[in-house]
Amino acid sequence: MLEGMPVAPARAFARDVLLAVEQRAAYAADMLHGRPARELSPEDLRLATELVMGVLRWRGQLDYVLERAARRKVEAMAPLARVALRLGAYQLRFLTRVPAQAAVHQSVEIAKAEGPHLGGFVNAVLRHLPREPLAALLGAEADLGRRREAEFSHPAWLLERWSRNFSPQAADAVAEYDNQPPPVAIRRAAAAVGTEGAAALGPAPVEGVELAPGRILRSAQRVVAGDVTKTAAYRRRALWVQDEASQLIPWLLEPLPGERILDACAAPGGKAAWLRAAAPGGLLVALERHEYRARLLRRRVPGAAVVVGDAGRLPLAGGFDAILLDAPCTGTGTLARNPEIRWRLRPEDPARLAQLQLALLRSTAAALRPRGRLLYSVCSIEPEEGEDVVAAALAADPRLERLPAATVLARLAHAGALTVAATALTAGDDLRLLPGALGTDGFFAALLRRRA
Ligand SMILES: C[S@@+](CC[C@H](N)C(=O)[O-])C[C@H]1O[C@@H](n2cnc3c(N)ncnc32)[C@H](O)[C@@H]1O
Structure with a gap:
């Protein structure tokens, strides 16, 4: 038949x-x-x-x-x-x-x-x-x-490395999370700044979509049912679909109105859009290597100065108050969203990318004004791309010092911006989230400052 x-x-x-x-x-x-x-x-x-x-x-x-x-x-x-x-x-x-x-x-x-x-x-x-x-x-x-x-449908070398770097239980938990559809989180453009966030706006139903409160951020909401990309609010860019950990990252820069800010690896622009709203009256330079991705930035982040160029050879004058370097990485924190990545990666990739990340970090740090802050982040959970890159940058450049991201997170928790204890988000001074631990992608972020 x-x-x-x-x-x-x-x-x-x-x-x-x-x-x-x-x-x-x-x-x-x-x-x-x-x-x-x-x-x-x-x-x-x-x-x-x-x-x-x-x-x-x-x-x-x-x-x-x-x-x-x-x-x-x-x-x-x-x-x-x-x-x-x-x-x-x-x-x-x-x-x-x-x-x-x-x-x-x-x-x-x-x-x-x-x-x-x-x-x-x-x-x-x-x-x-x-x-x-x-x-x-x-x-x-x-x-x-x-x-x-x-059993876990990940390359054996990746599971082994996570067992070694975290624990066998943590490795299994990450793999199990990666094998399920991940939660969809949204950020309302209007609730971009301020700790009151979405909670103060009320549940504000997006038509045809059922929402629940964020798991880590008061300003975030989770989609329980429905497709936000089909809504008028999404089409007029009143809301962004963005993982909650990714939403949290730029908060660590604590941008101030009027500041000169560089987002050095900016496309597709989720973090740049938040920074633009959080620091009105200043300058946001959104740098992106690829022209086709820079086009997304021009559309999605109005008001940003979009520049196409290489963050490893900054085509810009320095003197920035704050820099976000959300660097290209293996993406091992996002395997639930991008399941193919696990099959493409090779054991040598974390170390290979770490060299690029270190070069980008050193080049962008040179564009800070004295006492300017730099936030380094990756959606990877490999220590080579996180803690090791930061340690190498600090060792190579005595003008840089580390600021504890944990202190900023404690401040954010105190101000009511977080819905979890700050300590749930950190390992030592830095932000370290494993995929699924709090229902988000995996991320690493460290905060640095140029000495006076
Ligand atoms: C992890 S993504 C950034 C995500 C972005 N911050 C966001 O929140 O939407 C890294 C971006 O950096 C760009 N990129 C890679 N190497 C670069 C370089 N050397 N200079 C500038 N941009 C680069 C990539 O094309 C990619 O768009």
């Missing part, structure tokens, strides 16, 4: 996104919010999102069961076979509402685009896919790394 049925729109789109993620290093979340996605019906987009994010999150487990059936490494297969098999295996093992026959048939149709033999191969593997629960399959698995990779 299914014979000859074409690939349905949701699965065809999921296939295209997964291929783009594999072959062009595209980001699934961007594609699922892009123009072609908007041409799908809401139901198809929901299914495509579930399939894409499910496959990317559970790839470690899917490949384990597929390799049992295929007796070959999934990584060694043709890209279209990999995508068709993972889509099929995800539906067969994780989705109860899709009939098995339909899931297999659709994957075969996807693979057949590259010839009947590939369709036959995908059909054979999916029909032999183990149906037992994972625990039963892993019973005979002697390789501990493979076991953990299958």
